[in-house]
Amino acid sequence: MDNNRVRANESCGQDEDFLARSMESADWMEQVRNLNTEYALRTGKVRTYRLDVFGCQMNERDAETIAGMLTNMGYEQVPEDQPADINVFVTCCVRENAEEKVYGHIGALSRECEKRGSIVVASGCMMQQPHVAERIKNTFRHVKIVFGTHNIHEFPRLLHQHLTSGKRVFEIWDKEGRVIEDMPIKRSQRHKAWVNIVFGCNNFCTYCIVPYVRGRERSRRKEDVLAEIRALAADGCREVTLLGQNVNSYGNDFGEKDLFARLLYDIEEIDGIDRVRFTTSHPKDLSDSLIRAMKECGKVCEHLHLPFQAGSNRILERMNRKYTREHYLDLVDRIRDAIPDIALSTDIIVGFPGETGEDFEDTLDLVRRVRFDSAYTFIYSPRRGTPAEKWEQTEPHEVISERFKRLVEVQTEIATQLAKKYEGKTVEVLVDGPSKTNPEMQSGRTRTGRLVNFRAEGDLTGRMVDVEIIRAGAFWLEGKEGVHRG
Template identity: 40%
Template sequence: MSAVMEPDTQRHVRERRRERELSALPDLVKPGWFPTRAQEVVDTRTVQAVRVSHILLETESLAELALERLRQGDVDFADLAEVASICQATKQDKGQVGWVSLKDDFLDPIMPLEVREAAMALKPGDMTTVRSGRGVHIVKVEDVMALLTPTASQPRSKMPGSGQLLAASGLSRLFKKTVGAADGLEGERERESEWRYFVDTMGCQMNKADSERMAGQLESLGARVTDDAKGADIVVLNTCSIRDKAEQKVYSALGPFAARKRSGKDVTLVVAGCVAQQEGERLLRRVPELDLVMGPQYANRLGDLLEDVANGNQVVATEPTFIMEDSTKPRRESSVAAWVNVIYGCNEHCTYCVVPNTRGVEQSRPMESVRREMEELGALGFKEVTLLGQNIDSWGRDMHPKRKFSDLLHHVADTPGVERIRFVTSHPRYISERVVDAVAEHPSLMEYFHIPFQAGDNEVLRNMRRGYTRERYLHVIDRIRRRIPEVAISADVIVGFPGETEEQFEQTLDLMRQVKFDCLITAAYSPRPHTPAATWPNQLPDDVKEDRLRRINELAAQHAYERNLRYLGRVEEVLVEERNVKNPTQVMGRTRGNRLVFFDGDIAELRGRMVPVRVTEVRPYSLTGRIERGEEPFHYCESGLRRPSESRRGRERGRGGSSSRSSRLDEVLAELTSA
């Protein structure tokens, strides 16, 4: 006969059990050393050249003063070079020197060897001061050219169980044709339409952006896109490994393509993305029909890697490398909204996450490169840009000297032609008041934040190694909503993390009730390779995780519906993107708060236009409305209601306006002159 324990005794037993479980875990609060800068993991001997600009000044004190003003974002490098540099050879080009290497002796009169040596040790976005016989140079690296060094490149192997070689890639003919075209020769007697590629993208927005870049690389080689995967000559699977189900999807998708190759068909098989980076050469052993396995950091080097494949090799490229600017143009999936990468990689090392292992350390793009890409998009008619980063608030912290993400937002806010700017993903530990202020100040920055909280219990957050508390997260949300009352906030959350108790899960539900998210992306915990949490003994049963996922999804849908009720009857500014695939008489677009809206309209007339739409029906994750012609919508800001036309006129008065930049340049120039 079993004894019935008193409630206090039961609680004591639970606490002792949790103590034993936690004692078996590694030190969560003080993780081991992790690299945080690209120079710590990249073989810098692979750097062949860097693209640089410089400002030449007379003294070190002037150079240090100018460098500090550049770091603070008070002035643009190109503008300062044009008015302050004493280098007559580069002054009129706003300081641009171009590609330089140690062997470029002809550059000695402009950029002596000691300056080039210092530049070669930097990565894109870095600035430093170097003294030479000419004076003191402020050197800025804008791009890097690294020697391509695949992890493995081996002659094509034989088919398992036969003496026959795997079908040789027909890429050699494609590359011959490309070279022939470049030389003005006729080349192979093949129509370009015979070369087709197919890209299957799995996973997050970063993968979507990478796929667009890889598609651009393939089109630069003369290949053309096809929706017929079975008839494609080049097949690229851009993979995701965030959860086990996503990883298994890759092997399932590869099966038919591998069988096609075993049957003798001439098809080039490429696995890119996070599964490729995670598995590397193991993927070739498991699927020997593959031609190329490449990590995300090589997305803009696909053409170079395929040339190695065309020479008869199977190639694996997963080594850390500096990420170069892409010289080809991405093939955008939309003609209205575009992705723009601003930072690659992640340094956080949460205990459940594969991203630091698959995407590497953080590498920020120079703000000038980001602005240049956005200007090109604006000139092409794109109306919306989403800035991308795994941890976007970390932009600039890997640079020398360090920069702030708010600096980048101010720098791009007035990009001509780009009416809307979003950014994802923010981190509760790093998002700053300066970023919130930038969104409040610039009408082009949408009132929308995506800030994952992952769990609502402090112990679970500590075990996840998230670096913040529940209280800190709620403070961040409160601060944003006080500054921007009508802001839309979305988040990510994980249920069923190892050791999560029912009480701790209830804390997550309670946090949701306090915040009421506009949208919540939910997931049950999935153990991932090479992550600490995957090895812990206190894994939860699948039925517990499934039950918690069901309950959290129900609450998330309820909150999304409640948040959407505020739109009912209001006129919202909607950017029309595409036709509603389920109802051809309707178009679809998004509000400033990223809410999907459907309404009757002609896509040929409305695509890319800002349309006033009165909301007539709300659902948890979308709205329905009708066009209100002649009525201009309102949106909310810190000071109250404001019409979009007034907002657009207000851009010139903001910090990012050209007149404001000119006055700041005058101030810095006066300071340098008087120093």
């Protein structure tokens, strides 16, 4: 695949100005590369960058595109703890504490940038909010370039502008553009890859900032997704995770029904890919044909992330989730009827405005009934510009914290019980590499998404290994020495 080519998704119709501008990205990359070649010849040094990524898999994937562009432009990546010429932040605004961390990390670089003449580039969801961009502009003089989620492909032009003028460049599009294909990518792992299938979200849950900062749903063409996965397989990738805020509505913007299920059948035919995962599934859109595809496609892993957010119908309605607890429970039954060993994970919000003790008990009840393998649990955090931001919090903070603690206890107990069923069993593990906490152990994931650490000679990164589990906790499994499969 030609790394430098930038192409807009032609199936959506085209705004000529947008197309013209996006086609220029490759040229801007070349111009920056030329500047860096001159710099290297003059100084004997190569310019460097480092990445600081916050938030979800979408941001991880965006960071791979930014890294791809920087590599293409002649920059070398350095580890997070080393100084660099360009410090890129990919930011998240889904919760307040993530935002505060970003401000903290950017502020901490002020002295280093002044001393070294290096710069900060701020991008991602936070930058789509005008008050954030304004604060960055006024508070952090060492932030020289800002762009948002809709104009990542414009980064080379903005960088060129800064390098040649020395000026600060802030450019944020307030509206999403077309899907841009074939941007350069520097993947963080070879054996596993994130693959975007749909961008944006049309759902407008009342607590969520995503539709405002990532725009409306735009699907990639199926041929483009499949071409990317075939290229990944040819390059040694074994597992793909298909990404979208709501993968179940993939293709709806083309007027296509059940395109996501059909995509899974097509990926099943790609040699070299052993595992397929996807995230995130909205419960209101998970169809029977998708359940059938998950059952019939052997490569689709037995793991489903299905956020339920709240167990009370009253709160679900206030959240604009467009399903009831009865629908959710029925859906779980249908999924388990089709795929009995499936592991389920979920997202749960505690303390949504108006949540009473009774509503919270409904949430706990749903957790006990479904018995999730894992759950991402959050205390509600108001986001500026969302409907729920204006709704009064009726419960004191201590009450909400207590509810949160109870929820975590119940969920941890369930996850521990479910983990015990792995003890004494042999599971297939795709190895990610040495464990972060104990480099003598190798670490990887089961098809059900469980983390496994086990002893092994040498680095088995990217290998498929059979591991007998000897101990199990809520968040990890420990295995005996693994037996290679391939």
